[in-house]
Amino acid sequence: MTRLAHRFSYEEAAARLQRLERAEVNVPIAGRLNVGLVFPGPYGMGMSNLGFLTVHRLTGTVPGIGVERFFPELTAGQPLTPPFYSFETRRPLGDFDLLAFSISFEGDFDRLPGLLKALGIPLRAADRRPGRFPLLVVGGAGVAANPAALSRLADLVVTGEAETIWPGLLARLLAEGPVAAAAADLPGVWAPAHRPAPPASPPPHDVARAPAYAHLVTPANAFGGAHLIEVMRGCPRHCVFCLARVIYHPPRAVPAATFAAWLAGRPWIDDLGLIAPSLFDHPELEELLAICAERGLRLRNSSVKWERLTDSVLTLLHRCGVKGLTLAPESGSAEIRRRMGKPLREEAFFATMERIGAHGFTHLKLYFLVGFPGETDADLEATAEFLERAAGTAQRTGLTLTAAFGGFVPKQGTPAAREGCAGAAELKRRFHWLKRRVKAAAPRLQVRFDSPDQIARQAFLAQVGPELVDHYLKEEARCPVMRGSPIRGESPELDV
Numbered sequence: 286m287t288r289l290a291h292r293f294s295y296e297e298a299a300a301r302l303q304r305l306e307r308a309e310v311n312v313p314i315a316g317r318l319n320v321g322l323v324f325p326g327p328y329g330m331g332m333s334n335l336g337f338l339t340v341h342r343l344t345g346t347v348p349g350i351g352v353e354r355f356f357p358e359l360t361a362g363q364p365l366t367p368p369f370y371s372f373e374t375r376r377p378l379g380d381f382d383l384l385a386f387s388i389s390f391e392g393d394f395d396r397l398p399g400l401l402k403a404l405g406i407p408l409r410a411a412d413r414r415p416g417r418f419p420l421l422v423v424g425g426a427g428v429a430a431n432p433a434a435l436s437r438l439a440d441l442v443v444t445g446e447a448e449t450i451w452p453g454l455l456a457r458l459l460a461e462g463p464v465a466a467a468a469a470d471l472p473g474v475w476a477p478a479h480r481p482a483p484p485a486s487p488p489p490h491d492v493a494r495a496p497a498y499a500h501l502v503t504p505a506n507a508f509g510g511a512h513l514i515e516v517m518r519g520c521p522r523h524c525v526f527c528l529a530r531v532i533y534h535p536p537r538a539v540p541a542a543t544f545a546a547w548l549a550g551r552p553w554i555d556d557l558g559l560i561a562p563s564l565f566d567h568p569e570l571e572e573l574l575a576i577c578a579e580r581g582l583r584l585r586n587s588s589v590k591w592e593r594l595t596d597s598v599l600t601l602l603h604r605c606g607v608k609g610l611t612l613a614p615e616s617g618s619a620e621i622r623r624r625m626g627k628p629l630r631e632e633a634f635f636a637t638m639e640r641i642g643a644h645g646f647t648h649l650k651l652y653f654l655v656g657f658p659g660e661t662d663a664d665l666e667a668t669a670e671f672l673e674r675a676a677g678t679a680q681r682t683g684l685t686l687t688a689a690f691g692g693f694v695p696k697q698g699t700p701a702a703r704e705g706c707a708g709a710a711e712l713k714r715r716f717h718w719l720k721r722r723v724k725a726a727a728p729r730l731q732v733r734f735d736s737p738d739q740i741a742r743q744a745f746l747a748q749v750g751p752e753l754v755d756h757y758l759k760e761e762a763r764c765p766v767m768r769g770s771p772i773r774g775e776s777p778e779l780d781v
């Protein structure tokens with residue numbers, strides 16, 4: 286009875302969300318091979334994630350394949366309890382031939398143990414008898430960043446871009462059956478039981494020919510229901526901590542003419558998010574913005590590069606309904622910025638702030654990264670002074686200013702990968718210091734700090750190797766009720 290009530294309430298909530306979705310492409314939900322596509326986070330985040338949506342759309346291009354989605358939270362912060370059912374038809378999740386996890390950042394690795402345990406699937410791939418359980422496939426930016434981490438948990442690890450790998454992988458599994466051995470020779474697909482190391486990926490996807498876009502749009506997405514298109518993949522800059530520039534190399538832009546044609550074919554779009562790791566480095570930025578302004582679109586972008594904010598760019602953004610902007614100076618210390626590969630001329634930066642206010646923008650958010658190797662209290666003091674000046678500028682120009690602080694995480698493959706990082710206790714100290722100092726210097730400034738524990742956990746997950754599954758099994762022994770919720774376990778000391 287309880288189980289039925291659980292199912293009905295899930296069914297009702299999922300159906301309500303489904304009714305709000307607008308689909309540009311219909312993707313088959315049943316086929317000869319059925320894929321459960323899991324986004325290991327809230328529904329609204331999944332529906333804002335072009336990687337996840339692209340995998341969903343591409344799955345529908347392979348004849349004979351059916352796909353249904355699953356989100357462990359329909360509402361953010363409210364994890365579902367088992368048993369788990371698919372989003373579209375409420376099919377038990379364990380019944381799919383293949384479960385594909387689209388993982389865009391390492392923190393989501395911790396979602397997998399709870400989900401698998403709830404489905405009765407052994408965590409270690411070696412403990413699963415082939416054919417008895419769904420084939421487990423993992424991919425996405427988080428996996429490309431650290432493919433080894435899930436290599437003893439997953440049957441297949443996709444290490445490259447979905448467009449160049451996923452349809453071919455599905456066609457192979459359809460033809461030969463959903464077993465890891467069938468795909469062990471494919472480029473960009475690592476079958477850890479059959480190969481000691483990840484194979485090379487195919488050449489990068491040509492985004493200029495086929496940009497990624499949201500074929501399913503919902504008001505619950507993180508862009509307030511806007512349509513989404515990726516206008517650039519990768520980034521031409523050289524911030525030493527940045528993963529996006531490494532895994533999406535080389536940078537590729539969608540030409541303005543292609544974007545214009547894409548938009549012209551979709552007269553229903555009036556609200557749009559332009560997706561790129563660094564949109565303001567698009568070589569035809571002004572053309573893109575002019576096309577949007579001409580069409581009377583509302584743009585949902587806020588993250589900008591201060592040095593690209595010319596008067597005409599500010600005017601175009603304002604015409605597109607953008608009211609608030611986010612800039613990332615990263616640090617108030619010139620030396621730390623230099624070492625990060627993110628130079629900034631302070632006089633020009635504050636002059637840009639003045640112009641942002643003069644153009645009628647109302648909100649400005651500044652983002653800082655704390656804990657970069659070599660950072661001293663003098664560097665923190667420089668950040669506090671930078672913010673004090675920014676708060677004064679904001680007050681003069683009528684901007685509401687907020688500051689957000691994150692923590693440095695050394696990511697594999699980046700130049701800063703082996704730099705080491707501050708642990709949770711040291712980050713807590715630095716955040717606390719900044720909080721007090723900034724409050725004294727700029728009492729009206731709103732400040733937000735990421736969780737030091739989560740930053741430390743992310744650092745662990747970014748560096749851990751195949752032994753991650755052993756950590757999970759230890760956690761499981763300590764805490765037997767891992768029911769769909771992410772692990773909130775300790776992060777063993779990093780050896781970096």
Ligand code: SF4
Nearest residue numbers: 520522524527562563
């Ligand atoms: S500008 Fe942004 S996306 Fe580009 S390398 Fe720097 S942090 Fe990465």
